[in-house]
Amino acid sequence: MSSIDSKPKTLYDKLWHEHVVRSEADGTALLYIDRHLIHEVTSPQAFEGLRLAGRQPWRKETIIAVPDHNVPTTDRHVGITDPVAKRQLETLDKNCMEFGLTEFGMNDIRQGIVHVIGPEQGATLPGMTVVCGDSHTSTHGAFGALAFGIGTSEVEHVLATQCLVQKKSKNMRVCVDGRAAPGISAKDIALAIIGKMGTAGGTGYAIEFAGDAIRALTMEGRMTVCNMAIEAGARAGMVAVDDTTINYLKGRPYAPVGKQLEQAIRYWKTLYSDDGAHFDKTVHLDTSTLEPQVTWGTSPEMVASINSSIPDPDLIDDKVKADGIRKALAYMGLEAGTDIKQIAIDKVFIGSCTNSRIEDLRAAAKVSRGKKIAATIKQALVVPGSGLIKQQAEAEGLDKIFIEAGFEWREPGCSMCLAMNADRLEPGESCASTSNRNFEGRQGQGGRTHLVSPAMAAAAAIAGHFIDINEYNGDD
Amino acid sequence: MKAFTQHTGIVAPLDRPNVDTDAIIPKQFLKSIKRSGFGPNAFDDWRYLDAGGPEIDNHTRRLNTDFILNQPPFDKATILLARENFGCGSSREHAVWALDDFGFRAVIAPSFADIFYNNSFKNGLLPIVLPAEMVDVLFKRMQQHPGVQLSIDLATQTIACENEIIASFDIDAFRKDCLLKGLDDIALTLQHADEIKAYENRRRQTAPWLFREALNKS
Ligand code: SF4
Numbered sequence: 001m002s003s004i005d006s007k008p009k010t011l012y013d014k015l016w017h018e019h020v021v022r023s024e025a026d027g028t029a030l031l032y033i034d035r036h037l038i039h040e041v042t043s044p045q046a047f048e049g050l051r052l053a054g055r056q057p058w059r060k061e062t063i064i065a066v067p068d069h070n071v072p073t074t075d076r077h078v079g080i081t082d083p084v085a086k087r088q089l090e091t092l093d094k095n096c097m098e099f100g101l102t103e104f105g106m107n108d109i110r111q112g113i114v115h116v117i118g119p120e121q122g123a124t125l126p127g128m129t130v131v132c133g134d135s136h137t138s139t140h141g142a143f144g145a146l147a148f149g150i151g152t153s154e155v156e157h158v159l160a161t162q163c164l165v166q167k168k169s170k171n172m173r174v175c176v177d178g179r180a181a182p183g184i185s186a187k188d189i190a191l192a193i194i195g196k197m198g199t200a201g202g203t204g205y206a207i208e209f210a211g212d213a214i215r216a217l218t219m220e221g222r223m224t225v226c227n228m229a230i231e232a233g234a235r236a237g238m239v240a241v242d243d244t245t246i247n248y249l250k251g252r253p254y255a256p257v258g259k260q261l262e263q264a265i266r267y268w269k270t271l272y273s274d275d276g277a278h279f280d281k282t283v284h285l286d287t288s289t290l291e292p293q294v295t296w297g298t299s300p301e302m303v304a305s306i307n308s309s310i311p312d313p314d315l316i317d318d319k320v321k322a323d324g325i326r327k328a329l330a331y332m333g334l335e336a337g338t339d340i341k342q343i344a345i346d347k348v349f350i351g352s353c354t355n356s357r358i359e360d361l362r363a364a365a366k367v368s369r370g371k372k373i374a375a376t377i378k379q380a381l382v383v384p385g386s387g388l389i390k391q392q393a394e395a396e397g398l399d400k401i402f403i404e405a406g407f408e409w410r411e412p413g414c415s416m417c418l419a420m421n422a423d424r425l426e427p428g429e430s431c432a433s434t435s436n437r438n439f440e441g442r443q444g445q446g447g448r449t450h451l452v453s454p455a456m457a458a459a460a461a462i463a464g465h466f467i468d469i470n471e472y473n474g475d476d
Numbered sequence: 477m478k479a480f481t482q483h484t485g486i487v488a489p490l491d492r493p494n495v496d497t498d499a500i501i502p503k504q505f506l507k508s509i510k511r512s513g514f515g516p517n518a519f520d521d522w523r524y525l526d527a528g529g530p531e532i533d534n535h536t537r538r539l540n541t542d543f544i545l546n547q548p549p550f551d552k553a554t555i556l557l558a559r560e561n562f563g564c565g566s567s568r569e570h571a572v573w574a575l576d577d578f579g580f581r582a583v584i585a586p587s588f589a590d591i592f593y594n595n596s597f598k599n600g601l602l603p604i605v606l607p608a609e610m611v612d613v614l615f616k617r618m619q620q621h622p623g624v625q626l627s628i629d630l631a632t633q634t635i636a637c638e639n640e641i642i643a644s645f646d647i648d649a650f651r652k653d654c655l656l657k658g659l660d661d662i663a664l665t666l667q668h669a670d671e672i673k674a675y676e677n678r679r680r681q682t683a684p685w686l687f688r689e690a691l692n693k694s
Contacts, residue, residue, distance in 0.1 A: 021675045022668055028650040030665060032675055034686055042568065044509035053662070058672075070507065084507040084530050091509050128686065135567040135591055149591055151569035152511075153598035161665040163672055167648065169590075199494055200561035200587055233561065235590045256685035264685045299494050320559055324493050418566075420503045439498045439565060441521045 008274035010171045011240050012206040015146035015271070019129050021163055031166045033158050034128040035140075038065040038101075039114045040092040041420070042133030046156035047095040057099050058162035064123055065096050065103040068113045069420050073383055073410035076107060085421065112386025112412040115139040115353035119223065120386055122252025126241045126268040131158055136353050136436065138229040141238035142222035143245055144271040146206075148235040169235065170280040172205040173273070176213040178288030183469035185363065186221035187355060187434065187453035189213065190228040191293035193285055195303040202234030205281065208273060209239050213287045219248040220359040227354045228436055231300040240272035292469050294340050295438045295451040297328035302438075303451070304340055306468045312336040331440055332448050333428065341466050343450065346429040348373070348380035348461040349443070350407075350454055352417035355434035356385030358392050360454040364434075365398040367458035367472065373406035374464030380407045381423060383415040407461070419444045432460040478600025479658025483581045484627040485554030488544055489618045495558055496565035497592060501574040504529050514570055515577030519545060545578075549623040557614055558585040562603075563592025572599045582628050584635075586611045597651055600658065602630065604645045630656055 009017075021030040043065070050057070057063065070085040080086045089106065096103040104110040110117060115136050118124040124140040130147035131137060133155040140147035154164055174197075176189055194201075207229050214222065222239045229237025239245075246265055249255045256264045291305035302325070304310065313325040313336060329336060334343065350356070350364050361384060373380050382402045384390040390412055393399055399409045416423040417435040425431050425447025434457050435442075438449035452460065455469045505517045507530055516534045517523075523546060525538040539546045545553065556575065562585040563571060572595045575583070580601060586608040588596075596603040606614075617637070618624060627636040630652060635643040654661060665672075680687050 022671050024650050026649040028648060030668060030672075032672070032679075041506050045511045045569075048509070048511075055662070059676075082507075088507050088509055125686070127683070133567060133569075135565065149567040151567055151572070151591060151595035151598060153569060153595065157662050157665065160662045161669075161672065162676075163665055165650075165661060165665065199564055200589075203561065203587055203590060230565075233564065233589065256688060260685040260688065264683070267683065299496075320493050323491075327492060418498075418503050420506065437496075437498070437565060439496045441502055442498050445502070445521060445527050 008276040010273040010277040010279065011144065011208050011238055011271060012146065012169070012171055012236070013277070015127065015129070016168055018127065019146070028165060028167055030163045031129060032163055033131050034062060035118070035123060035130040036063045036158050037114050037118055037130065037132035037137070038063060038155070039069055039132070039134060040067045040088045041069045042152050043095065043155055044088065044091045045152050046133070046159060047099070049156040050159055055160045057101065057159045060100055062162070063101045064118065064121070065092060065101055066111055066114050066117055067092055067106055069414045069418065071106055071411070071413040072421050073413050073415050073423060076411050082421070109387040109391065112389065113353045113356060113414055115227065116356060116385030116389070119143065119219070120252070120388060122249050122255030125249065125255065125264070126245060126271050131164065135230045136227050138235065138237045139223050139227040139353055141226040141229070141236055142219060144238060144241035144268065146236060146238065149230065169206040170204055171278065172202060172207045172234070172281045172283065173279040174207055174209050174283045174285065175211040176209060176285045176287060177211040178213060178286045180213060180287040180290055181470055183292060183455060184287060184290050185453040185455065186217055186224035188290060188293045189285065189287060190225045191295065191300065191303045191451060192290055193283070194228060194232045194300045195293070196285060197232050197283060199231060199299050199301045200233045202229060202232040205234050206236040206238070207232065207234040209237060210273070214239055215242065218359060219244060220357040223357070224354055228300070231436055241268045292453065292456050294456065294466050296332065296334060296340065296343070297325065298331055298438055298440050299324070299328065300436070300438060300451060302328055306340050306466060308340060310334055310336050310338045310340070341468070344376065344430065344465045345432045345450065345460055346378050347425060347431040348377060348457050349383070349416040349431055349433040349435065350457050351381065351383030351385070351415050352435035353385065354436045355454050356383060356389065358389050360434065361389070361393050361398050362396070364454040364458040365401045367455050367469070368405040368407065368462065369401050371405050371462045373461040376464045377461055378429070380461045381410055381416060382407045383410045384412050386412050405462070416443050418442060432457045432466065477598060477654065477658050477660060480581065480600050480602050480630055480655045482627070482629050483554065484625055485581065486549050486552055486623055487555045487557050487618050487626050488550040488553035489557045489615050490544060491559065491615060493559040494561045494564055497563055497568050497571035498565055500563070500571035501568065506568060506570055511573050512577060514574035515579070518574035518578045519543070554579050554581050555626055555628070556580050556583045557611070557618060558583060559611070560586045560608065562588050564589040567591045569595045569598070572596050572601055576601050584611065584614065597655060600655065602628065602655065604628070604635070606643055606645060610643055
């Protein structure tokens with residue numbers, strides 16, 4: 001064995017090396033892509049480019065397409081009424097038909113948010129490179145895969161060549177240890193990490209999430225954490241493979257079976273960082289003292305514990321940062337020093353590729369059972385991540401719990417996470433949202449987003465303002 | 477790919493950190509299936525006082541005259557000066573298409589989000605990383621002398637102001653070459669088609685499960 005091979009490697013190093021087809025002198029590599037997920041918003045121009053150049057997709061069977069960003073979450077049977085969105089959905093259908101690609105159409109039970117359905121179908125496997133024209137592709141790293149978002153030109157590049165031209169990122173390990181209190185979820189961990197690192201803290205890095213608290217998470221929880229790696233600036237987030245990973249995958253439609261499964265598992269079990277592997281940066285988070293997290297500003301790093309208050313920009317030395325906070329508070333209509341618990345909300349959104357899986361819906365339903373949403377709440381939406389999750393939730397009676405509490409039970413899609421369809425905030429409205437971005441206008445022009453966990457969102461719906469889920473008894 | 481060699485133009489200072497791609501081009505415009513026409517809606521929420529949409533004529537809308545890109549001479553700017561973490565958030569290449577369509581040829585910032593940075597090269601928009609202190613100096617200079625022009629030369633990796641070189645910047649050799657020549661990177665990759673096929677054949681042996689159809693597809 002050469003010295004290069006015997007050098008301890010990080011999980012990211014292993015995934016990277018396995019996929020390098022060739023390298024240029026300056027380290028730029030041609031990286032092979034195993035799985036390509038496609039949605040309606042970032043693909044039309046890529047297919048058009050392919051067509052204009054007279055090219056064909058290199059390996060059709062690696063592609064799964066699904067409409068999710070624009071789809072309506074009500075009255076699916078009547079189809080889509082917005083003519084512009086309709087043209088985009090029809091374009092996806094047409095492209096998939098023309099090039100012979102697998103698509104889970106709008107009325108397929110398997111349709112859902114692209115980052116929810118990949119893992120659900122077993123189409124995301126350990127050791128794979130997974131790309132999608134969508135920044136939250138980092139989600140799939142939860143399976144010990146190298147998964148990252150790409151732009152439309154890169155979508156076209158992968159379609160045409162099955163490869164991407166990439167530069168290797170640096171290695172970062174985020175160690176999350178300590179036993180979290182019962183009300184603390186993967187979302188709180190993700191938000192706390194971003195609060196600590198900042199939204200640019202991970203720029204240029206691939207992050208491996210490690211430590212007891214990550215190991216203790218289910219696959220759903222790990223996906224939530226990896227999903228938000230991009231909000232810490234990292235293009236890819238990942239978790240080493242263990243039995244939790246393997247057990248989740250067994251029996252899923254696209255997962256291997258029989259002898260191939262055994263062979264795959266032998267390989268998957270090598271997907272961890274070797275002892276002594278070099279990380280360019282390490283960040284620690286202790287979850288034993290972690291409280292539920294709520295964002296108060298217009299960047300995910302503007303986050304605080306439920307039992308604290310909004311920071312005062314006058315006390316911050318960094319001028320650019322202080323100005324950023326002032327702009328954010330003006331946009332949010334909030335004042336420095338306000339207790340997080342005093343922030344009133346108008347709407348609630350439970351959904352998105354961060355928190356729309358069965359476990360998220362169970363956590364929100366547990367809080368909502370036998371309760372009513374506050375009279376001041378104008379709308380509370382629950383949007384499952386896929387048709388199959390919706391079906392499962394209904395089999396468990398979760399839909400009834402939500403409906404009785406005053407929530408609306410919707411069809412799967414991105415919905416109010418980015419408000420491309422009819423689900424949106426009106427100017428000035430505040431929202432407790434389980435999504436991943438609180439940028440200005442993200443959930444509707446002038447809308448004000450607070451990012452929280454599913455349990456915290458449900459509790460806020462019932463109380464009409466934020467409350468500590470650990471103190472929650474439903475009598476508020 | 478559009479080539480970039482040299483460019484001289486007016487610099488617009490956009491003085492806020494973490495400018496995300498949702499701000500550069502809001503979601504309602506992503507319903508387009510084209511690559512062009514996004515310029516009038518670049519920074520839409522900041523640029524106009526009333527709501528916009530794909531079917532709304534921008535000429536009928538009220539401009540926010542407080543916004544830098546609505547103020548002459550910055551409405552003719554071709555270089556954007558920004559703060560850290562520019563282009564964070566969504567992967568939407570529409571953000572780069574919007575900047576390009578507005579007329580920008582380069583963006584200067586202390587740091588860029590990775591996906592935005594990549595997308596820029598694919599469209600001949602040059603993202604230049606300079607140290608935060610240098611960016612600060614440029615902000616002051618642009619505010620004191622509105623309309624002053626900068627000249628960017630990719631071959632020598634330098635920025636000049638009034639014939640004096642004031643900064644140099646780093647760029648990957650491979651990317652620089654592609655940008656200078658305006659190469660089609662798909663065609664470039666396809667020159668290595670044999671290597672890609674050889675890789676696939678190797679992987680078919682070592683990881684056959686990756687080459688299997690979904691047998692028990694529901
Ligand atoms: S749910 Fe939101 S973040 Fe996730 S893919 Fe859809 S729009 Fe993007």
